[in-house]
Amino acid sequence: xxxxxxxxxxxxxxxxxxxxxxxxxxxxxxxxxxxxxxxxxxxxxxxxxxxxxxxxxxxxxxxxxxxxxxxxxxxxxxxxxxxxxxxxxxxxxxxxxxxxxxxxxxxxxxxxxxxxxxxxxxxxxxxxxxxxxxxxxxxxxxxxxxxxxxxxxxxxxxxxxxxxxxxxxxxxxxxxxxxxxxxxxxxxxxxxxxxxxxxxxxxxxxxxxxxxxxxxxxxxxxxxxxxxxxxxxxxxxxxxxxxxxxxxxxxxxxxxxxxxxxxxxxxxxxxxxxxxxxxxxxxxxxxxxxxxxxxxxxxxxxxxxxxxxxxxxxxxxxxxxxxxxxxxxxxxxxxxxxxxxxxxxxxxxxxxxxxxxxxxxxxxxxxxxxxxxxxxxxxxxxxxxxxxxxxxxxxxxxxxx
Numbered sequence: 001x002x003x004x005x006x007x008x009x010x011x012x013x014x015x016x017x018x019x020x021x022x023x024x025x026x027x028x029x030x031x032x033x034x035x036x037x038x039x040x041x042x043x044x045x046x047x048x049x050x051x052x053x054x055x056x057x058x059x060x061x062x063x064x065x066x067x068x069x070x071x072x073x074x075x076x077x078x079x080x081x082x083x084x085x086x087x088x089x090x091x092x093x094x095x096x097x098x099x100x101x102x103x104x105x106x107x108x109x110x111x112x113x114x115x116x117x118x119x120x121x122x123x124x125x126x127x128x129x130x131x132x133x134x135x136x137x138x139x140x141x142x143x144x145x146x147x148x149x150x151x152x153x154x155x156x157x158x159x160x161x162x163x164x165x166x167x168x169x170x171x172x173x174x175x176x177x178x179x180x181x182x183x184x185x186x187x188x189x190x191x192x193x194x195x196x197x198x199x200x201x202x203x204x205x206x207x208x209x210x211x212x213x214x215x216x217x218x219x220x221x222x223x224x225x226x227x228x229x230x231x232x233x234x235x236x237x238x239x240x241x242x243x244x245x246x247x248x249x250x251x252x253x254x255x256x257x258x259x260x261x262x263x264x265x266x267x268x269x270x271x272x273x274x275x276x277x278x279x280x281x282x283x284x285x286x287x288x289x290x291x292x293x294x295x296x297x298x299x300x301x302x303x304x305x306x307x308x309x310x311x312x313x314x315x316x317x318x319x320x321x322x323x324x325x326x327x328x329x330x331x332x333x334x335x336x337x338x339x340x341x342x343x344x345x346x347x348x349x350x351x352x353x354x355x356x357x358x359x360x361x362x363x364x365x366x367x368x369x370x371x372x373x374x375x376x377x378x379x380x381x382x383x384x385x386x387x388x389x390x391x392x393x394x395x396x397x398x399x400x401x
Contacts, residue, residue, distance in 0.1 A: 113211030
């Protein structure tokens with residue numbers, strides 16, 4: 001389990017934490033000995049982009065302090081909402097602050113957003129569309145609900161009943177069906193039977209992250225009841241955001257879930273370590289791995305994807321400077337891609353530049369949202385680099401033993 005776990009609390013309950021911010025700046029830069037160069041020593045995308053303290057975690061902590069203590073009002077600055085929401089909630093600030101001060105600025109930022117929604121000030125217009133779409137179509141993209149299973153094909157078909165459920169999420173089936181298919185094919189090739197929820201709804205992550213907690217809780221209640229109805233004992237994810245939401249946000253509302261949660265890369269690494277699968281050789285390819293924030297800093301999943309990549313002969317993994325709990329965000333999360341596309345794209349471009357500096361031809365990750373943003377940056381930068389989900393590498397070389 002990762003470091004960044006905390007309750008949903010009202011803003012005022014963070015009074016002690018915001019007073020304890022020492023303005024040490026560790027929320028902005030890589031942690032001590034992990035820094036390898038000046039070029040890649042920054043850790044907070046919004047501060048690095050805007051270079052105003054208000055856009056850092058310590059700046060937002062002091063805004064929270066001022067609001068809690070009545071030193072300022074929500075209407076005092078027309079920039080206030082932008083500052084609170086121009087953060088991809090990647091957790092780079094929290095991972096360092098928890099180590100040093102046992103403070104979690106990310107919780108404070110999300111509490112600010114929840115309060116903004118309560119007051120009718122927030123969220124941003126783009127985030128309101130998340131809620132509007134989810135209410136009608138049960139996905140943030142507003143796509144027809146029936147199209148959630150449009151990706152299903154004969155070679156990637158689920159069973160009608162199984163105690164293992166593949167949770168699809170919104171981004172994989174509606175925007176990255178190739179990742180959805182690859183995940184299903186990998187499961188079948190590994191000998192893992194699986195089914196789908198008959199009526200899956202959005203996991204609620206975009207709603208939680210933007211402070212729209214009331215509707216997010218309805219997603220939790222629906223999906224948990226749907227899981228119980230299937231008799232699920234294990235739930236598999238290919239989306240880091242969905243995985244994190246089930247693992248951290250759901251228990252706060254639904255209590256003990258009574259079913260195991262695993263990302264597909266954890267399952268594959270476990271099967272490989274137990275000698276139940278192996279991987280055939282691929283043509284030589286130099287790759288670098290991007291740690292998704294929700295799966296890395298939040299849940300501590302760092303080894304599993306690297307075990308898989310190291311196990312595939314022909315794949316040579318070269319690491320970027322900022323990896324694991326110090327990894328630079330892809331820029332898509334926290335509602336940033338929807339409300340602040342320029343910041344989102346800039347953040348992704350920074351990551352692609354770092355990936356290119358390794359000499360790798362391919363950047364690999366394990367989250368469809370990261371895939372979408374990183375590929376956007378590759379296209380805009382017009383560089384010779386490919387993106388692959390780890391399931392897309394594994395699907396053609398996995399062998400069941």
